[in-house]
Amino acid sequence: MRALVDKPASASRWICKANSVLLALFLLVPAAHAQEVDGENGTLEVQQWLGKLARAVTELEYRGLVTFEHAGMLETLQVVHAVRDGEQVERVRYLSGNPRELISHGSGKNCARSSGPMARAALWSRAGQQEVQRAYQFILRGRERIADRDTVVIEARPRDRHRLGLIVNLDQETGLPLKSMLVGAQGRVLERYQFVQLDLSPVQDSDLQPQSADARRIDNNNPCSNSQSRWQLSWLPEGFKAVSIKPLNDGDMLVFSDGLSVFTVFVQRLGPELDFKGRAIRGATVAYMDRMEVDGVSYTVTVVGEIPDTTAQRVAASVAAPG
Amino acid sequence: MSHGNHQDRLNESLSALMDGEASELELQRLLKASAGSAEVGERWSRYQLAASVLRREQVAPVDSGLAASISAAIEREEPLSLSGGGGAEAADGLANSRWWRPLSRGAVAATVAFAAILGVQQLQVADSGVQPGGELVAEVERPAQPVVQSSPQPSGFYVPAPTTRSVSTASPRLVPDSQPGVAGQAVIQQMPTPELMRHLNRVMIQHSEQAAHVGSQGMVPFARATYGEQVGM
Incomplete structure (x- = not known):
């Protein structure tokens, strides 16, 4: 078999070009349905969704099965999210490949950006949202069904080339992201995290216990420090x-x-x-x-x-x- | 000897196809050749078998006669429209099938085209990201093909197989910076040292755990943080 390095690439480049045209066609079709968030109403709607998202990822109790996919790899995992004494307790366990498990305690406190409250709940505040909107353009892309639930698709399109794009499906009822994709240059999906099953009933304590002997625990009671650095x-x-x-x-x-x-x-x-x-x-x-x-x-x-x-x-x- | 040269070229193309690197032209040549002789198909399944063994996959014994007997069975099968009724209807059926045949051919071609797009996308990934030079890495980067693929049908070549790398390759891919001034040099992927691997895993985990408190991505950063974890870390 030939080595991969010394291939004449001209022919494949030609195919690539043809492909990008095709790809553009595929991308244009949904774009025709997309709502540009320029009007006041659209902006408001996106803001409401982002606020809902911020609350859902911190306050909601849920567990579910998730697929996590990148660079052609697909892994399945189990996730549990609960709130105990005002703090988030989260458990992630890989169901495929090497057994890996993580339990995180106490990520109730959020890191503050010097300009204001920017945290996991970065999108809570109007000010925070406006800042995010300076870096990304938000577009409502319609609806999609994920894990047997109706979701709203929102695209965060970067306004420059220094960051990746994000396409996220928010659960219509709760605002929880049920699918999120990181999108690189030329619209290439780099990573996809998607629920296959979601259970919104209150999480039992037993669900938060590690299921493997070597589960890693992290304590996040002081997640953000602001010490000085010479750099x-x-x-x-x-x-x-x-x-x-x-x-x-x-x-x-x-x-x-x-x-x-x-x-x-x-x-x-x-x-x-x-x-x-x-x-x-x-x-x-x-x-x-x-x-x-x-x-x-x-x-x-x-x-x-x-x-x-x-x-x-x-x-x-x-x-x-x-x- | 021109025949020998032709055969060599075909073999070359076939191996390029194995690597997902065949050009459109090579593809056409292979399809044409495989229609003419069974040799190409057989060689293809031998390549697949070899690749599977290299990947240490469980290999099912491939009966090379299987495809032939299926083809023969299909040949023996009477067309539906003919078995149905008498003269006029049969003629009608024939006309129908004549009319349909190019269409279904088009459908097959469309499938092939779609598969080709998938293949090229993977190629693009390789182009823009990494040119695996290390043999070991090149092996695992390659899409795994189903083991039993003895079908000599051209469309059988292009079953888009998912890239399923084994979990042991959860380690990051490494791309050293190319030397400045050396134009067009191939990027050689190097096997990272264990120290480098540990460092990369550690910083990726630390980063992800921090990111969990900053972004609005729910538990995705935790999924990332746990992903690269290895026993004994």
């Missing part, structure tokens, strides 16, 4: 702001968000075995690694997030220690 970024894509700065054993971790997308910058003193310059991709998540030298000390910069790899690369290159 600064000379370039940030518009709308992104620091939400959390955390010291690590071997460096710092800085988290940035535009209200929908999140990326994290790690600056660490790591050994020479981690001397790697380039990107690593898993589904919609990209990690761009770079090396820099400050005062004779070598640091590893890693930018991780659900962002285009060009953005990650540019952010990594912009890390500096002023002074």
Whole structure:
């Protein structure tokens, strides 16, 4: 079998072109039905849905079966979300592949963006929403049935090339996202998370217990810290702001968000075995690694997030220690 | 010898098709050749078998005569319209089938075209993202084909198989930056060292757990955070 690298690509490029025309046709059809959210009514409707979404993901008790798909991989998982003493308790368990399970406690508190309450409930406030709308254009794309429930399809289309798009189906009754897709350049779907079954009855305590011996528990009682970091970024894509700065054993971790997308910058003193310059991709998540030298000390910069790899690369290159 | 050359070219094309890299022209040539002789089809199923073995998949023994006997059975089958009634009706049926035949051919062609689009999309992914050079990675990146695919029918080549990579490849794909100044150089994918793997997994998990408190994506970040977790981490 031929090696993959030395193929003459001209013919396939031609096919690609033909395909993009076809693809454009497919995309145009739903676009004809899409409602542009320019009118006051449309904007209001989207705002109402986003508010509903924000409340649903924090307050709603649910459990269900989910498919999680990226780069041709399909995994199935079980998710449980409950509220105990005002705090969220969440359990994720993979039903396919290696047994993996995570239980998260106490993510009731949300990280604040310096400009206002931006958190998991980023979309609660009108101000927060307006900021998000500066980075994305929201489009109501009609209705679709997911997991035997009626949903409203909303597309968040990025206004520049520094972030990914999001298409999310909100449960008509509760506002819970039942399907969400991250969309990259040329409309390529990078990741899809979709319910196959949803149960909205109150969650029993037994449902929150780990089902495997080596389930990982994380405690999020203090998820966002705002310690100082010596590192600064000379370039940030518009709308992104620091939400959390955390010291690590071997460096710092800085988290940035535009209200929908999140990326994290790690600056660490790591050994020479981690001397790697380039990107690593898993589904919609990209990690761009770079090396820099400050005062004779070598640091590893890693930018991780659900962002285009060009953005990650540019952010990594912009890390500096002023002074 | 021109025949030998032709055969070589066909084999080359067939192997390109295995890699999902065959051009439109090669595809047509293969389809034509496979209609003419069973050799191409047989070679195709041998390639599939070899690939399956390389992937350490369970392989069912393929009866090469199976497709032939099915084809023969289909040949023996009498057309429905003919078995139904007398002369006029039969003639009518014949006309009908003549009229339909190009249509159904079109339908098959449409199926093939659709499958080809799927294939090329995967190709595009490879183009824009990674050019797997490491053999091991190239193996797992390739769409897994159903094991039993001995059908010599051209349309049988294009059953769009889902890309099912095994979970052990949940590790991120690595693409080092290309050397500046070297135009058109192929991006070689390197196998990450265990240290690099651990680092990438760790930062991805830490990032996802943070993202769970920031974005409005519900439990998706937790799904991401748990995804790359490995036993013993």
